[in-house]
Amino acid sequence: MKEIDWSNLSFAYIKTDYNVRIYYRNGQWGEQEICSEETIPMHMAAACLHYGQEAFEGLKAFRGKDGKIRIFRLEENAARLQSTCRGIMMPELSTEMFREAVIKAVKLNERFIPPYESGASLYIRPLLIGTTAQVGVKPATEYLFVVFVTPVGPYFKGGFAATPYLITRKYDRSAPLGTGIYKVGGNYAASLRAGHEAHSAGYSAEFYLDAKEKKYIDECGAANFFGIKNNTYVTPLSTSILPSITNKSLMQLAEDMGMKVERRPIPEEELSTFEEAGACGTAAVISPILRIDDPENNHSYILAKDGKPGPICTKLYNKLRAIQYGDEPDTYGWVTVFE
Numbered sequence: 248m249k250e251i252d253w254s255n256l257s258f259a260y261i262k263t264d265y266n267v268r269i270y271y272r273n274g275q276w277g278e279q280e281i282c283s284e285e286t287i288p289m290h291m292a293a294a295c296l297h298y299g300q301e302a303f304e305g306l307k308a309f310r311g312k313d314g315k316i317r318i319f320r321l322e323e324n325a326a327r328l329q330s331t332c333r334g335i336m337m338p339e340l341s342t343e344m345f346r347e348a349v350i351k352a353v354k355l356n357e358r359f360i361p362p363y364e365s366g367a368s369l370y371i372r373p374l375l376i377g378t379t380a381q382v383g384v385k386p387a388t389e390y391l392f393v394v395f396v397t398p399v400g401p402y403f404k405g406g407f408a409a410t411p412y413l414i415t416r417k418y419d420r421s422a423p424l425g426t427g428i429y430k431v432g433g434n435y436a437a438s439l440r441a442g443h444e445a446h447s448a449g450y451s452a453e454f455y456l457d458a459k460e461k462k463y464i465d466e467c468g469a470a471n472f473f474g475i476k477n478n479t480y481v482t483p484l485s486t487s488i489l490p491s492i493t494n495k496s497l498m499q500l501a502e503d504m505g506m507k508v509e510r511r512p513i514p515e516e517e518l519s520t521f522e523e524a525g526a527c528g529t530a531a532v533i534s535p536i537l538r539i540d541d542p543e544n545n546h547s548y549i550l551a552k553d554g555k556p557g558p559i560c561t562k563l564y565n566k567l568r569a570i571q572y573g574d575e576p577d578t579y580g581w582v583t584v585f586e
């Protein structure tokens with residue numbers, strides 16, 4: 248293999264040695280198969296290609312200072328995939344099958360796990376697609392589950408930094424009773440135009456308000472939002488937000504730090520009351536928010552007063568990263584560790 252420059256990895260696909268596949272046929276899941284092919288042979292009428300019967304997950308494995316490998320909260324990802332399966336009528340994989348496939352994919356590609364010092368990690372992408380050839384709109388009867396991995400760099404190349412977001416009223420990512428709570432590709436397709444417009448205007452990502460009233464905060468691009476004020480961690484409660492495992496973990500850590508945690512609808516105007524705020528997800532853990540611009544109302548909410556990440560965002564970020572890399576004890580059993 249060509250030498251990988253661990254300290255200069257970005258969030259891009261790099262070929263690794265193996266992926267793990269499981270086929271669903273005749274009403275049941277088959278045995279785990281190890282594969283070195285990067286492509287998926289598929290019928291042109293496959294259900295996933297036409298009607299979006301597709302789900303994915305995203306999690307990471309880290310190499311610790313002790314050389315051990317740690318995967319963060321994989322049971323939570325298994326449970327979320329099961330919820331997505333129920334949401335779009337796909338057969339569920341048991342937590343055990345998910346767990347074994349993920350661990351297998353990581354172990355088989357161990358040489359691609361970046362060294363501790365690089366701050367990089369191994370991104371794990373489980374994918375589930377309906378493969379039955381059909382043109383009628385109905386759930387597929389055959390499915391393929393794949394787990395592949397690829398090394399990715401630390402999200403913050405120039406160090407942990409605060410960046411700006413753009414409120415969009417022109418587009419919705421998902422509907423209140425739609426698929427926003429499921430991790431499906433269709434939600435991403437629906438966000439591409441808003442994302443492109445925000446990026447072109449120099450923002451990190453688009454910022455969504457609730458689709459129904461355009462009154463409450465929804466998601467921050469493809470990340471959850473949280474705000475900090477009066478020693479309280481506040482995050483939106485909404486039926487169109489993807490339940491982020493990072494957010495769930497941060498709520499726990501905030502509570503442990505003696506903060507109050509509130510999950511409730513957050514009206515847009517409340518943005519002006521936060522001392523700090525962040526976008527959270529597996530890719531960056533926390534992406535601190537510099538400001539949120541609302542050009543339609545000619546308003547700008549400043550969320551990092553001196554332009555830098557706030558003390559609580561920084562503390563939460565460092566704490567979660569320390570648990571992931573094994574620098575601090577895993578008191579909640581969040582981490583699967585192996586040699």
Ligand SMILES: *Cc1c(COP(=O)(O)O)cnc(C)c1O
Binds near residue numbers: 471491527
């Ligand atoms: C995956 C995802 C997140 C983040 O979830 P994590 O489990 O923290 O990685 C947030 N929003 C959307 C829309 C997502 O797809």
